[in-house]
Amino acid sequence: MSTITVENLSKSYGDVQALKDVSFEIPDGEFVVILGESGAGKSTLLRCLNGLTQPTSGTVEIDGEEIRGPRDDVAMIFQQHYIIGQLSAYANALTGSLNRTSFLRSVFQWNDREDKLEALRALDTVGLLAEAHQQTSNMSGGQQQRVGIARALVQKPTLLLADEPVASLDPASAESVMGYIRDAADERDLTTLASLHQVNLAREFGERFIGMKEGRVVFDGYKDDLSIDVIDTIYGDIQTDAIRNQEANA
Numbered sequence: 001m002s003t004i005t006v007e008n009l010s011k012s013y014g015d016v017q018a019l020k021d022v023s024f025e026i027p028d029g030e031f032v033v034i035l036g037e038s039g040a041g042k043s044t045l046l047r048c049l050n051g052l053t054q055p056t057s058g059t060v061e062i063d064g065e066e067i068r069g070p071r072d073d074v075a076m077i078f079q080q081h082y083i084i085g086q087l088s089a090y091a092n093a094l095t096g097s098l099n100r101t102s103f104l105r106s107v108f109q110w111n112d113r114e115d116k117l118e119a120l121r122a123l124d125t126v127g128l129l130a131e132a133h134q135q136t137s138n139m140s141g142g143q144q145q146r147v148g149i150a151r152a153l154v155q156k157p158t159l160l161l162a163d164e165p166v167a168s169l170d171p172a173s174a175e176s177v178m179g180y181i182r183d184a185a186d187e188r189d190l191t192t193l194a195s196l197h198q199v200n201l202a203r204e205f206g207e208r209f210i211g212m213k214e215g216r217v218v219f220d221g222y223k224d225d226l227s228i229d230v231i232d233t234i235y236g237d238i239q240t241d242a243i244r245n246q247e248a249n250a
Contacts, residue, residue: 002062002073002158002191003028004049009058011044018044019055020215026193026208031185033206034195035234041215042195046163049193050074062159072099075157077181077194079164081148085137089128089147092136093119096154115154122150125187126180142173146180153184160185162194166201174198178205199231 004026011019019041026032034042047053048060051070060067062074075096083092097115111119123129126146131139136147145165152160162181166174178194182205185192196202202209209226211219211234219230 003064004159004191004193005059005061005064006045006049007059007061009045009048009060010056011041011048011053012056018215019048022058022212022215022217024210024217024220026191029189029191031182031205031207032193032210033202033208034193034210034212035197035199035202035219035231036195036212037197037235039214040212040234042212043163044215045212046076046161046193046195049159050076050161072155073158075152075155075160077145077148077152077160077162077165079167081145083136083144083147083151085135087136088133089123089136089139089143089150090119090132092147093122093132093150093154096122096151099155118154118156119150122153122184123147125153125184126150140173142169142177145169145173145177149177149180149184153188157190160190160192162192164195164197167197174201175204181205199235 007023009019009022010017022045034045036042044053048055049067051067051074094111094115097111097118120129120132123132126149128143128146128150131143136144139147165181166177169177178201181192181194184190203223203226206223208222209219210217211230213234218233
């Protein structure tokens with residue numbers, strides 16, 4: 001587990017300010033959903049948290065240590081899962097151990113026994129142990145994303161990040177994948193941040209919510225505080241009208 005401290009974080013790309021003075025703290029083991037429209041700054045925030053993007057100003061700390069670049073203890077699940085279609089689910093999961101071994105050893109499965117067991121455990125966590133030796137190019141999009149989750153778990157992170165992990169999936173697959181991410185986080189006591197644009201999914205799986213709009217944090221709270229008015233502030237009428245209709249038909 002890791003405690004995350006973000007203080008006065010800003011990021012500019014030329015004249016475009018993607019993050020504007022963002023500050024928050026996340027204690028060990030919390031599951032946080034970042035909400036916001038496309039362009040709100042969610043992905044830039046996550047890239048600053050995993051060290052892939054350097055902020056223009058401000059700091060990100062894990063357990064009091066400032067992030068200055070990619071770290072082995074921070075794993076990322078991407079919207080595009082970037083798995084290798086010609087390899088099996090098991091071989092793809094094993095590539096999560098690249099922070100401990102070489103790519104060649106991982107591809108040829110010359111990993112340590114502990115890494116191999118970790119890959120099987122991760123596949124079991126996401127419900128794919130029986131499909132461990134199936135070629136991933138033959139898997140559905142939801143299954144492929146679950147392989148991506150397993151790969152992230154094999155990295156043995158203390159902080160798990162997920163950038164719109166279900167954006168390209170149908171509703172049933174999206175719900176399934178979010179369930180596996182939540183189960184993995186709970187099972188391993190992982191501090192987790194996942195960005196989503198689907199409010200209903202966020203409310204189902206989230207514990208704490210950070211709402212972003214135009215690079216700023218406009219909400220930071222828990223499910224009971226995530227009211228229609230708050231969602232309207234983050235998204236506008238389209239999301240709130242959909243939620244009102246769903247609640248009326250429930």
